[in-house]
Amino acid sequence: MSLVLYTCLLWLCTSGLWTAQADTHEDSSSHRGLAPTNVDFAFNLFQRLVAMNSNKNTLIAPVSISMALAMLSLGTQGSTQTQFLQSLGFNLTETSEAVIHQNFQSLNYLLKQSESGLEMNSGNVMFLLQNLKLKDSFLADMKHYYESEALSLPSKDWTKASQQINKHVEKKTQGKIEHVFSDLDSPATLILVSYIFLKGTWELPFSPENTREDDFYVNETSSVKVPMMVQSGSIDYFHDSEIPCQLIQMNYVGNGTAFLILPDQGQMDTVIAALNRDTIDRWGKLVTPRQMNLYIPKFSISDTSDLKDVLADVGIKDLFTNQSDFSDTTEDVPLTLTVVHKAMLQLDEGNALPVATNGAPLHLPSESPTLRFNQPFIVLIFDKFTWSSLMMSKITNPA
CATH class of the missing domain: 2.30.39.10 (Alpha-1-antitrypsin, domain 1)
Known part of the structure; x- marks a missing residue:
């Protein structure tokens, strides 16, 4: 086991909710900061989305969005990268970009190892339109740190392309999430989709x-x-x-x-x-x-969020403009981007079989x-x- 992962495990086992006890490992401070940083970003994002959807259900999986955005930042440079990571809550004078991605890699591993009692199907995936070519280094980093992938959509017909996206997410969630896209007026060349289905088994189930x-x-x-x-x-x-x-x-x-x-x-x-x-x-x-x-x-509810406006609101202002620098992502220009998050929550009795109460x-x-x-x-x-x-x-x- 690497020192990075060992330190992260040690911190998680000895800390409170987000308040860790000091330890002697010199690499531990960055790991100790990851959970509270992610949660602070989560509440900030949630509050802004609720304000934008005042009379609607609002549903997001914050840690999935944090991972998706951190992954996307792998392909950025300059002020765009700084906006990304600072808006996610990181102090770049204290934590390097490399350590941030290593921490997310460890978090992704730990989440998969956690026996949460939850049925959870989640992922982040990029879809490439109009023969966009991503750099090999970006694709390698996506896979290494985030276990994610980029898929080309051969069709230039957006209707057919959106159907392919929907089928991919439906397959990955075992049919739980069926529709991410219906139609877009002007689809982007790079589409980042973050998706999650979640339900759980209660310790004290309802009958x-x-x-x-x-x-x-x-x-x-x-x-x-x-x-x-x-x-x-x-x-x-x-x-x-x-x-x-x-x-x-x-x-x-x-x-x-x-x-x-x-x-x-x-x-x-x-x-x-x-x-x-x-x-x-x-x-x-x-x-x-x-x-x-x-x-x-x-209930079982789902919510689809186009994150363009809210991400600009939290500080990533260049993301969807011609000021953005995605030069580590692709050599193709111009690059246009869409970031969509689809979440589904099922809240039910939480046990497979009804309790025999004879009615x-x-x-x-x-x-x-x-x-x-x-x-x-x-x-x-x-x-x-x-x-x-x-x-x-x-x-x-x-x-």
Whole structure:
């Protein structure tokens, strides 16, 4: 095992959420900075996307996007590369470009080794149109650090090309994600697609036989019918007096954990704005087991994000302009770029077989408090092994 990987493993095993204890390995500081740097970028990106999609579901897999952008930066030079890496949160006077890519390589390895209890199909892939040729050094670095690939699309017909992209992602996700593209007015010559499907098995699964239809209040004037999962038992719960919300933390089998956050009526924007590392760290310390009756919608939602506007908003301003320097990517000019992220989250009972209750209804103790996620809420899913942000979502309408 390399010193780099050993140091990363040592840090992950001895640290708190994102606060590591000092150790004696001289290479450890860069690894110690990777998880908090990625999570800071994740919250920044999520908050800006929510603001752009105010009344819609918003769903992203932040660590996948960070990896995709870091991979893309391999082909940049000059101010474009600086914009990329600084916008991802890296201080280039403290951490070299080479170390950043080595850290992502280790993180990618650790995520694949983590027994998260999650069914997760994810990847980043480049598609090349109009006979674009990438440099061999760029392709080699993509494969070495990120285990990614670049695929040429022989057809100049965008309709046929988009169908090829959709089929590739569908195959990679075992049919879970079917449509990344439908149509583009002016497709780019280089298309970077980041995709993820995620569902998990709860440590304390819900019984499918207790799921029943109920109302979900999209806003003050409209509601929809959704299948509502029900559970009664000891739940890790916290009612925040500083940020107007209630929340629970539910663990998946393995290393996955989820925070489900229910803002007070009309306080979604306030809660979203308060999300950061310190907030999650505080919640993780303050949740306490409490006997309660819990109602959570069962849903499967997906979201496709063209990241052009939000990436410019976080500081990568040259990315989609003629000021960008992709000279380490290709000798072909001009290069035009599209970056698309497709995420799908399935939240269900979390066990394969229904509990044999012979149809008997769940007994909900009247003396236990009840928490109903029957209005817009937030779901944050992390991998505790690496403390990577696997999924961030604002659920406005689970139907």
